[in-house]
Amino acid sequence: MTENDSRVTDIDPFPESDAGDDANDAAERKWTAATTAFERVEAVLARTTDWQSASEIADRARVSEPTARKHLTALAETGRAATTDDGNATRFRRNPDQRRLERVQRLADEHSREELERSIREMKSRIREFEDAYDATSPDELVAGLEPDDEDGWDDLSRWKTTRRNLAFAKTALSFTETRLVDSRSIRGERAENV
Template identity: 50%
Template sequence: MTETWDDINEQVKADWKADTTPFERVYEIIEQTHEGQSAAEIADHALVSEPTARRHCKSLVNTGFAETDQDGQTTLYKRNSDRVLMSRIRELREEATRTELLDGIKDMKAEIRRYEDRYEVVSPEELAQQLDADETEGWDDLSAWRTTRQNLAVAHAALAYDEASHQLAV
């Protein structure tokens, strides 16, 4: 069975390489990179040479899509987290009305209060310190709480961005 999967994986890689440019493949890898990767690692994943990966990574850094970190003398590339955040804020602002944002914020605050009351803690970090490794439901709630908290922050930012945009237009 492993041989069949290896054949399928190789075919998928070959199809991806045939259907995309080297730049598109590097872009896709960077888009999925939260932790920095070297040009060699990106090249391996993107099915390009290391110089090609480095050239495209530098272009993505110059356009603001990617950012760099240093690990000794090695440059690590990853997607620009500020750009991702601003994209989420703009997307939410365009998809939701002010009333929908306010209602969503109210609902998320209520959900967070339910977690606080249920576990008698004030943060997901405090909950993590109290959970045993085998408490599946608690860990699921912890993950959902963190996600809700992140979404709440983005919703607040979208609301503030919307307000600032209206004020600047006046």
């Protein structure tokens, strides 16, 4: 073994380093410096789909437990957080209805009435195709007749369920658009009466 060989074996290709931890710590410091405690609790809550205690959310949001509890209670009062009491403590998670409402509002904001109506027609047509292809009136009925190895059938089942869900959102967004229109006309009428 030569002198050069010993140097090569002394090189550790994967030296232990805290560089990843340093990057995480730096990102965390930047996040806590750029946001308020409320914003951090709200951001953590938005990603919380299972029930968690105020303490667990506080750890993730980098705030004290009393601060987290205060903000979570406020978020629950406005409908953004759902709560449950397990006998020992109140647990929190994001309110799934709030996410649904936000999606409906986003669809109504980003698409015209005509676009929503066209999408609804197309989705209804797709659902009719699934019904005809499988001689079934619902995804649940299709499940009963599918063989375990029918990959195309299971893929279609997934597409059918997704289409049905998207159809419900599109219909709700269209209703929301209609409600906005009626409300705006009503408000304009009230203003005209008050002039």
